[in-house]
Amino acid sequence: MTRVMIFIDGSWLYRSLPQLALACSKDGYVIDYGKLPGTLGDELGKRLGRTDADIVRTHLFGSYPSNYDEQDEPVARGTADFFNLLREEFHYEVDLFAVDFGGNRIRPRDRDPDHPFEPKEKCVDVALATSLVYYATVPHAYDVAIVVIGDRDYTPALQQVRRLGKRVAVASIRGCCARELSDPVDRERVKDVDIIWLNDLAEVLELRYESVLRECQSPHHQGDRRVPTTYRPRKNRPFYCNDCRRVFSEQRRAAEMLLTVVPETGGGEDPQGGEVSGKVDKLLLDNGYGFVRAEDGRQYFFHRTDVQNDDWPKLAIGDPISFVIRHWPANNKAGRCSDVRRVGSDTQGRVDDESAPGYPDPSARP
């Protein structure tokens, strides 16, 4: 058995995906991270002339935004959700490092061109290199490391791992790979087998949306619950059909119009985002809205998708709960709150809603 560990520079891979899209001549190309470890293992097997590769672990190193413009909350949530998907669905070991956006927008296209700002990524490459060398010194941790990288900064770490008697395979993307890594003569002595080009595997690695019949779990679903869909819900998350999702978001929009509150100006400090205790005060079951009363007597509303752990159907008036204040109450209207949690219920998991897709939607790339 050949024990294999995979080390992925997630930031580099994400930046380099457009090159894979080119290889497939496809706009909106999305890589299937579930297929990546196995496909790399197969390619390694071809190069080693044996098929007993045992992928013992897949490490991905990446970064997440911090201190960003608050409008970008959904973008940041999408990023966090993606990394959770890698952990939950595919058992990746994900190591993340904060990138300080200094209050700026996350996406370059949303930033003011007159005030250029370039976020600085920290630690990702050093963390990968350290981990690679560390496991090389742990007896029997791995025999072969597959590194999914493109930068020449990794050269010393790859050389060191090889001096420790471990083999190295480099997987990279043509057009995004340093010459030192791709050199067929390997003057830098960084690898033991021919480079694995992901461009050649782009078709195999593409995330495909196959249509299957799934059961809609919305209590308001009309007709046959089994509907054809290409949507893949996340593990342990409910599936709602498109019709139910549409009704859901229309109700949400309508109710939010009714309940929109203007945050108090000059009246006390902004909500700090900490957890607050209270009790369920009122439930509008048809609209999917609820109200809570905090211990200080102030009232806040929330949508069913703000309730954690799928606990919305279990909520009853008077239940003790915790929540996070989004807007203070003002002008005799309730404030807005989210992250509603029944006190004493499991804290794992989050309710799916139409803005938190299970898999990346190819029509809405981050």
Ligand SMILES: [Zn+2]
């Ligand atoms: Zn439905």
